[in-house]
C-alpha cells in the first residue's frame with residue numbers, strides 16, 4: 303500500500319473515503335464543516351445519542367459531488383465522497399495501540415465500502431497525537447492492507463495482480479486491495495518522519511507474514527536464503543549463506559542433526575547492517591527458521607500439523623526486521639542469524655537416543671527429535687556469541703508449553719540479563735506486541751542432565767518453556783542474551799483491526815522498537 307502525508311484542508315481532499323478520528327472528550331463542533339459537507343449525519347447522530355466518540359462508535363456520511371441519477375449517481379471526485387467519523391475514546395488515553403487499531407479499522411472500512419484508497423484525518427485529536435501516535439496509525443494502515451494471494455489463481459482474486467474484485471469460483475467476491483492511503487491534518491508537516499518509520503516497520507512485518515504464509519514446499523531453507531539475498535540487495539545489507547559444506551566446517555553438528563531426516567539442505571543465513579561505528583559490538587537478532595516441523599522420528603500427530611509451516615516465524619520476523627533496519631539506515635550495527643532446516647523423519651534422520659556434538663563442543667542426547675528448535679538455535683547462538691555482541695535476542699516458536707502458559711496474547715520472555723529483559727518488555731509494549739517474563743534460574747537446569755552426554759534436549763513436562771530457554775542459555779557464553787518464545791503469538795486467531803487472522807509477523811515490531819531505542823534518538 304502506498305502511504306503519504308497530505309496537508310490540504312480536509313474538505314478539499316478528493317478521496318472516495320475520508321476516515322475522521324474523533325476524540326470523545328473534545329468538542330464535536332470542530333467537525334462541523336466536514337459534517338455539513340457530508341450531509342450533517344454526525345450532528346444528528348450526536349443529538350440522537352448514538353455517537354459519543356467511544357472506540358467503535360461510527361457515523362457514515364456522503365459528501366457532495368455525487369452526480370445526479372442518469373444512469374446512476376456517480377462521484378465526481380471533488381472533496382471526500384464518503385466521510386466516516388470513527389470514535390477513538392478519550393484523548394487522554396490515546397495509546398499507540400489504540401491509534402494502530404484506528405488506522406487498521408479505517409482500512410477495513412475502505413474494504414467494506416469496496417474502495418481502494420482512503421484518507422485518515424487526525425485533526426480532531428489535536429495535540430493528543432504525538433509522533434508515536436502517528437507512527438502507530440500509519441503502521442495499522444499498512445498492516446491491515448496486507449494480503450496473501452500469490453497462490454490463488456486470478457479468477458479467485460489471486461496472483462497479486464488485477465483489481466482483486468473478481469468473482470470467485472464459489473461466487474464470493476474478494477474485497478479490493480487498499481492500494482493507497484494518505485494521512486491528512488494540520489500537523490502533517492511533522493509527520494514525515496514517523497510515517498517513514500511506520501512504513502518501514504510495517505512493510506518489514508508484512509514481508510515476515512508473507513514468508514510465514516508460504517507453505518513448506520515453497521518456503522524451504524534455500525528459499526529463505528534466496529529471500530535474504532533479495533532483502534540484502536534491497537536494503538543495502540551484507541548477506542552470507544552457509545550450506546551443508548560450511549556447516550560441516552563450522553562443526554554445527556546440532557543443526558546438521560536436525561536436517562538429516564530431510565532431502566532439503568539446511569542453511570544458516572547471516573545478514574549484516576553496518577549502520578554504527580566500524581568495529582562497534584553489534585546487536586544480534588537470531589530467529590528459528592524451521593521451515594516445516596513434522597517432529598522428526600518423534601513424529602507429531604496429524605491434527606494441525608499443517609500449522610508447522612509456521613515454525614520459521616522467528617526467522618521470518620528477523621528477516622523482516624532487517625529489511626526495515628537497512629531501509630531506515632538505523633545508526634547501529636545489527637547482525638541477523640537464521641538457522642534454517644526441515645524436521646522430517648527420513649531414513650537417515652536423527653533418532654531418539656542419538657548423541658550429537660554441537661558447535662560449542664557440548665554433546666547433546668536427543669531424547670525427543672521434536673525438540674529440534676533448541677538444537678538449531680544452539681549452534682546459531684554459539685556462532686553469534688563469538689562476535690562478542692552487545693546483546694543477542696533470539697525469537698522462536700519453541701514450545702507448546704508456552705501456549706499453555708501465556709496463550710495467544712503475550713510472548714514469553716526469558717534472559718540472562720535483567721536490563722535487556724526489561725528493555726525488550728518495554729519495547730513490546732510500545733510496539734503493541736506484548737511479552738511477559740518467566741524465570742530462568744539454575745534449578746531448572748537440572749532437568750536437562752543426561753546420563754550419557756553433557757545434556758539432553760528435553761527437560762520433561764514441568765516448566766517446558768523455561769527448560770527450553772535453559773538449554774539455549776548453555777550456548778550463548780557470556781553475552782547478554784534474551785529469548786522470546788513466540789509459539790502462541792506468531793500466528794493464529796487473535797484478529798485485531800490491523801491484523802487479520804493467520805501469520806502475524808510477531809515479534810518484528812518489538813525487535814524494531816528495541817533496535818531503534820538502542821540506536822539512540
Ligand code: BES
Pocket residue numbers: 595613670672673674675699700701702703705760761766789790
Ligand atoms: N515447533 C514446536 C513448538 C510449537 C508447538 C510451536 C506448538 C507452535 C505451536 C517445537 O519444535 C516442538 O515441537 N516442541 C516440543 C518440545 C517437546 C518435545 C519438549 C513441544 O513443545 O511439544
Ligand code: MN
Pocket residue numbers: 595597645671672673674675
Ligand atoms: Mn518440534
Ligand code: ZN
Pocket residue numbers: 592595613672674675699700
Ligand atoms: Zn519446532
